[in-house]
Amino acid sequence: MSFGRARFIFGFLVAPIVLYAVYVLYPYGQTAYYSVTDFSGFSPDYSYVGFGNYVELFSDDVFLRALGHNVVVLTVYPVVTILLALFFAFMLNVGGRGDKAGVRGVRGSSVYKFIFFFPQVLSIAIVAVIWRRVFQSNDGGMINSLLMKLGLVDKDKPLLFLAESDSVFPPIHIGNFVFEAPVVLVCLILIAIWGGVGFYLILFSAAMQSIPKDIFEAATLDGATRVQTFFRVTLPLLREHVSVAWVYLGIAALDFYALVVGMTPGPGGGGPNDASQVMSSYMMSNAFRPARFDSFAFACAMGVSIAILTLLFAAAQLRITRSRDKLEF
Amino acid sequence: MSHLATTDAPTTPEPTPAPAPAKPAAKDTGDTGRVFNVFSHGFLFIWGALVTIPLIWAVIQSFKTDTEIINDPLGLPDQWLWGAFGRAWTKGHIGEFFFNTVLVLIGGVGLTMLLGSMAAYVLARYPFRGNRAVYWMFVAGLTMPIYLGILPLYLTVDNVANALGLGEVIGLSTHLGLILVYVAYSLPFTVFFLHAFFRTLPSSIAEAASVDGAGHVRLFFQVMMPMAKPGLIGIGIFNVIGQWNQFILPTVIMKDEDKRLLTQGLLELATNARYETDFARLFAGMTLAMLPILAVYLIFHRQVQSGLTGATLK
Numbered sequence: 001m002s003f004g005r006a007r008f009i010f011g012f013l014v015a016p017i018v019l020y021a022v023y024v025l026y027p028y029g030q031t032a033y034y035s036v037t038d039f040s041g042f043s044p045d046y047s048y049v050g051f052g053n054y055v056e057l058f059s060d061d062v063f064l065r066a067l068g069h070n071v072v073v074l075t076v077y078p079v080v081t082i083l084l085a086l087f088f089a090f091m092l093n094v095g096g097r098g099d100k101a102g103v104r105g106v107r108g109s110s111v112y113k114f115i116f117f118f119p120q121v122l123s124i125a126i127v128a129v130i131w132r133r134v135f136q137s138n139d140g141g142m143i144n145s146l147l148m149k150l151g152l153v154d155k156d157k158p159l160l161f162l163a164e165s166d167s168v169f170p171p172i173h174i175g176n177f178v179f180e181a182p183v184v185l186v187c188l189i190l191i192a193i194w195g196g197v198g199f200y201l202i203l204f205s206a207a208m209q210s211i212p213k214d215i216f217e218a219a220t221l222d223g224a225t226r227v228q229t230f231f232r233v234t235l236p237l238l239r240e241h242v243s244v245a246w247v248y249l250g251i252a253a254l255d256f257y258a259l260v261v262g263m264t265p266g267p268g269g270g271g272p273n274d275a276s277q278v279m280s281s282y283m284m285s286n287a288f289r290p291a292r293f294d295s296f297a298f299a300c301a302m303g304v305s306i307a308i309l310t311l312l313f314a315a316a317q318l319r320i321t322r323s324r325d326k327l328e329f
Numbered sequence: 330m331s332h333l334a335t336t337d338a339p340t341t342p343e344p345t346p347a348p349a350p351a352k353p354a355a356k357d358t359g360d361t362g363r364v365f366n367v368f369s370h371g372f373l374f375i376w377g378a379l380v381t382i383p384l385i386w387a388v389i390q391s392f393k394t395d396t397e398i399i400n401d402p403l404g405l406p407d408q409w410l411w412g413a414f415g416r417a418w419t420k421g422h423i424g425e426f427f428f429n430t431v432l433v434l435i436g437g438v439g440l441t442m443l444l445g446s447m448a449a450y451v452l453a454r455y456p457f458r459g460n461r462a463v464y465w466m467f468v469a470g471l472t473m474p475i476y477l478g479i480l481p482l483y484l485t486v487d488n489v490a491n492a493l494g495l496g497e498v499i500g501l502s503t504h505l506g507l508i509l510v511y512v513a514y515s516l517p518f519t520v521f522f523l524h525a526f527f528r529t530l531p532s533s534i535a536e537a538a539s540v541d542g543a544g545h546v547r548l549f550f551q552v553m554m555p556m557a558k559p560g561l562i563g564i565g566i567f568n569v570i571g572q573w574n575q576f577i578l579p580t581v582i583m584k585d586e587d588k589r590l591l592t593q594g595l596l597e598l599a600t601n602a603r604y605e606t607d608f609a610r611l612f613a614g615m616t617l618a619m620l621p622i623l624a625v626y627l628i629f630h631r632q633v634q635s636g637l638t639g640a641t642l643k
Contacts (some may be wrong), residue, residue, distance in 0.1 A: 008545040016448040023513035026479030091369040125592035129599040130387045145402045203638040258576040307477040
C-alpha cells in the first residue's frame with residue numbers, strides 16, 4: 001500500500017511540476033540571470049556585467065516616463081473603477097422602491113448586470129479595435145462625428161484622442177521622474193474603466209447580498225436613511241472585497257500591455273512620442289526591436305523591475321488594507 | 330444564489346402612503362424611495378448605454394459600404410449589406426483564427442483542469458515530505474507578473490522542443506506548444522484554488538471508498554472529482570476567460586501567420602494597412618468574433634458572473 005501511495009503521489013505530481021518548472025520557473029530564473037549580463041538574445045557569447053543594466057534603466061528617459069505613466073494609471077484607474085462599481089452596486093441593490101419589507105433592489109437588475117459585465121468576456125483585442133474606431137481622430141470616428149453633429153467640435157479641428165501626446169496637466173518633474181497624463185493615456189484609462197467596472201460591480205453586489213437582511217433592518221429601525229446605511233453599514237462590511245479589488249486593479253494597472261499595443265500608434269504601440277508607453281510595452285518593444293546589441297538583457301532588467309514593483313505594490317496594499325477583524329455571518 | 334432571485338423578482342406594487350407612519354421601517358420608502366428609484370435607473374441606464382453603444386455601433390458599421398462608414402459614421406446603412414461578413418470569414422481569415430483559438434482553448438483549459446486538480450488533490454490530501462514546499466512553489470507563481478518570464482520563454486519553448494526532437498509538435502507556432510504554456514501559467518491559480526476546495530471535502534466518504542477497495546486513482550476520478558464539481562466549474566470558467574483573453578503569450582509564441590489566434594488576428598486586421606481599404610470587413614470580423622461570445626455568455630452568464638467573482642475572492 002505504501003509503495004502504491006508513493007507511486008500515486010509521484011505519478012500525479014510529476015507532469016504539473018515539470019510543466020510549471022520548465023515553462024514558468026525556468027524562464028523567471030533566466031530573466032533574472034540575463035538581466036545582469038549583456039546577452040543579445042541570439043549570440044551565445046555574453047558576459048556578466050553586474051547591475052549595469054539596472055543603473056542604465058533608471059537614467060533611461062523613456063523607461064522613466066513609462067514608469068511615471070504606470071504610476072498615474074495606478075493612482076487613477078483602481079480608485080475610479082472601485083468608486084463607480086460601488087456606486088452602481090449600491091444603485092442595483094438598494095435603489096429599488098421600498099415597501100413594507102424594506103428597500104429592494106431595482107427592477108431588472110440582472111439585465112443591468114448582464115450588460116455591465118459583458119466587456120469582461122469580450123476579448124481585449126475586440127475592445128481595442130472597436131475603441132480605436134470610436135476614438136478615431138477625424139470625422140470618421142464615432143465621438144468626433146457625434147460632437148461635430150452637435151456643433152461642439154469644429155469640423156476642421158477634430159479631437160485627437162489617441163494621437164494627442166500633450167498632458168492634461170502640466171508635467172511634474174521629481175528628480176529624474178516625470179509624472180504626466182497625456183490625453184492618449186487618459187483615453188486608455190477610460191477604456192480600462194469601461195471594461196472593468198462591470199466585473200467589480202458584480203463582485204461588490206454579490207458581497208452586498210451576502211450581508212444578512214436583519215443588519216439592514218436594524219439600521220432602518222434605528223432611523224438610518226439609505227445613504228447612511230450605505231456608508232455606515234454596507235461599506236465597512238465590504239472592506240475585504242474592496243481590498244481584493246484594489247490588489248487586482250493595481251496589478252492590472254502595472255500591466256496595461258494589451259491596451260497599449262492594441263490601441264496606440266507606433267510599432268509595438270506606445271506612441272505618439274512615447275506618450276502612452278508603459279513599462280511592459282517598452283520592455284517588449286526593446287526586446288524584439290533591438291536598438292542596442294544587449295537590448296535583450298536590458299529588457300530582462302525591465303522585466304525584473306516590473307516584477308519587483310508589482311510585488312512591492314501587492315505587499316503594501318495587503319498590509320494597508322488587511323482587515324483587523326474579519327466578520328463572519 | 331437565492332438572493333438574486335429575490336432582487337430580480339418584480340417588486341410588489343408600490344405601497345400606498347397611508348400605512349407608512351405606522352412602522353418606522355417605512356420611513357425611507359414612499360416618496361424618497363420613488364425619487365431614489367428614478368435616480369438609480371437613470372444612472373444604471375446611462376452606464377448601460379455607454380457599454381452597449383460602441384458595440385452596437387461597430388455591428389451596424391459592418392452592414393455599410395465604405396463610403397458610408399467614412400462619410401456618415403453615425404447613420405444607418407441605406408441598404409443592409411451582408412457581403413462584409415463573407416469577406417471577413419474568407420479573406421480576413423476570421424474562421425481560421427477562431428478555429429485556432431477554440432482548439433487551443435479546449436486543449437488548454439482541459440489539460441489545466443486535469444493536471445491542476447491532480448496536483449491540488451495530492452497536495453491537499455496526501456501528507457508527504459516536501460508537500461508544503463511543492464505547494465508554496467506553485468503559489469509563489471501567483472505573485473509574479475508574466476513579464477518576468479516572457480522574454481526567455483520564447484527561447485525556452487524553442488529549445489525544449491528541439492532538445493526533445495519535437496519541434497513540429499510542441500515548438501514555436503504549434504498549437505500544442507501554446508497549450509502547454511497556457512497550462513503552465515494557469516497552474517498556480519488553479520492549484521491554489523482547488524487545493525482549498527479539496528481540503529473542505531469530507532474524509533469519511535473517501536475512507537469508505539478505500540475500505541471498499543478503491544485504489545487511489547479510482548478514488549480520485551470516481552469519488553473526489555464528482556464531489557469537487559462546484560469548485561471545478563468555478564475555476565474552469567475562470568480559466569476559459571483567462572485563456573480566451575490571453576494576449577501576450579500567443580503574441581510571443583505563435584509567429585506563423587496561419588497559426589494566429591483571434592486576438593492577434595483581429596489586431597492584425599485593424600492595424601495592417603492592406604486591410605484598411607475594407608472598413609466594413611474589419612467591423613464584420615469584429616461582429617463575427619463577438620457573436621459566439623455573446624451566445625455562450627447569454628447561456629452561462631450567471632455561472633460566469635458567480636464563478637469569476639467567486640474565484641477572485643479566494
